[in-house]
Structures are given as C-alpha cells and as structure tokens.
Amino acid sequence: MSRIGKLPVVVPAGVNVTVSDKNVVTVTGPKGQLDRAVDSDIQVVVEEGQVVVQRPTDSKRHKALHGLYRSLINNMVKGVSEGFKLQQELVGVGYRANANGQLLELALGYSHDIVLQIPAEVKLITETLKGKNPVITLESIDKELIGQVAAKIRSLRKPEPYKGKGVRFVGEVLRRKAGKSASKK
Numbered sequence: 001m002s003r004i005g006k007l008p009v010v011v012p013a014g015v016n017v018t019v020s021d022k023n024v025v026t027v028t029g030p031k032g033q034l035d036r037a038v039d040s041d042i043q044v045v046v047e048e049g050q051v052v053v054q055r056p057t058d059s060k061r062h063k064a065l066h067g068l069y070r071s072l073i074n075n076m077v078k079g080v081s082e083g084f085k086l087q088q089e090l091v092g093v094g095y096r097a098n099a100n101g102q103l104l105e106l107a108l109g110y111s112h113d114i115v116l117q118i119p120a121e122v123k124l125i126t127e128t129l130k131g132k133n134p135v136i137t138l139e140s141i142d143k144e145l146i147g148q149v150a151a152k153i154r155s156l157r158k159p160e161p162y163k164g165k166g167v168r169f170v171g172e173v174l175r176r177k178a179g180k181s182a183s184k185k
Contacts, residue, residue, distance in 0.1 A: 005066030008050040009074045012081050017051050017073075019044045025051075025073055029080030032141045036076060042069050051077070079141035086150045089133040092157075092165035097134045099126040104136070108157040108167070122149050135170065 011017055015029040023038045038044055042065050043054045053070040055062040078084075090097055096107040104116045104124060118124045118138075122145060125137040136153065140146040150169070159166035161177045168174065 003067075005053055005055065005063075005070045007070065008052050009070065009077055011046075011049050011051060011077060015077055015081050017046050017077065019046060025076070027073070027076040027080050029077075029141075031080050031083050034076045034080060034142060036072055038069050039065050042066065044069070044073070075143040079143055083139060083141050084143050084146050086138045086146055087170040088136045088138075088150060088153060088167055089170050090136070090167055091133050091159065095134060095157075095165075096128070097126040097136050099124045104153070106153075106156065109165075114156055116153065118149060119145060122146055 015027065018026045018028075019038075020026070023040055023042075023044070025036050025038055025044055027034050041056055041062060043056075045052045045054065051073055053066060053073065055066040090106075090108070092109060094107060094109065096105075098105045102118045102120060102124060104118055104126070106114045106116070108114060121140055121142055123139040125139070126134065127137065128134045138146050138150055140149075154167045154169075157166045159168045159172075159174050161175060162179050164174055164176060
C-alpha cells in the first residue's frame with residue numbers, strides 16, 4: 001500500500017467534495033472552487049467527512065497514481081479552505097518589482113525591464129521597503145499554478161552562488177562559494 005495514498009484526506013467544515021461519473025473531483029470551499037480529472041483506474045470515494053483514494057491493483061503505475069491523486073486532492077482541499085502563499089525576494093543592486101494589476105514589471109539588471117502577465121487566479125502584491133530587498137507575494141487557491149508562476153519568476157534571474165544575487169524564495173538558504181581570492185591563501 002502507498003504510504004501517502006492510503007491516508008484519508010480530512011475534509012474541514014465548509015468544504016464540499018463531489019466526484020462526478022466521469023471521475024472529475026470538484027472541491028468547493030470558502031475561497032473558491034477547483035476541479036481535477038482523475039485517471040479512470042483510480043477510484044475516489046467521499047465518506048463521512050473524508051476522501052479516500054483507492055487503486056485496483058498493485059502494479060507500478062497504479063501505485064504511482066495512488067499517491068499522486070491523494071496529494072493533489074489534499075492540496076485542493078487545503079487550497080479552497082486556507083489558500084497558498086509564496087514570497088520571493090529580489091537580491092541585487094537596482095533590482096525592482098512593480099505590480100500594475102496583473103502585470104509584474106521587473107528590473108533585474110538586464111538592459112530592458114521584464115513584464116510578466118500573471119494569471120487572474122493568482123493575487124499579486126509587491127512591496128519595497130527602504131533598506132530591504134523588494135518582495136513579491138503570490139497568493140492563490142491552486143498550489144500547482146502558484147508554483148509554476150513562482151518558478152517562472154525565479155527562472156528570469158536565478159540566484160548565483162558567489163554574491164547571492166537573483167530572485168529567491170524568502171527564507172531560502174543558498175550554497176555559497178568562496179571565489180578565486182579564497183583559494184590563493
């Protein structure tokens with residue numbers, strides 16, 4: 001049995017989970033609604049305030065899908081009840097972030113500013129305090145979408161190991177390198 005797959009997903013008060021006849025799981029809560037199509041081999045059962053994911057056989061494919069869909073349904077339930085929040089900071093001289101509605105304008109040391117269109121499902125907040133690095137805050141009910149948006153922003157200027165400049169998550173610890181001058185002594 002999959003260790004993750006066999007755990008039931010507890011449905012909190014105010015959240016409603018339904019499974020259609022075409023194996024589409026719909027989760028509705030105070031923050032919104034999410035839908036996900038589940039593989040036809042995997043069975044999703046809603047019973048007494050919890051969701052149980054079951055697999056037909058012990059084949060490698062079914063074991064992989066078992067844990068996957070349990071995690072995805074758990075993230076959907078958590079998203080519509082609490083939501084997800086990611087924060088990224090821009091480390092570097094002259095690095096700026098500015099939000100105009102769903103447009104994110106970034107100055108990351110290139111010759112031109114970068115403008116990104118953020119999906120409507122993601123709430124975008126930028127904050128710049130004097131003496132601190134600019135911070136980009138993303139909030140959404142969809143964990144997969146917010147992760148993709150954060151990865152796209154980070155890919156524009158990944159943190160480099162010598163000075164640590166770039167876009168990184170708040171609280172992320174980077175492996176730093178000493179550089180050439182440290183090796184001469």
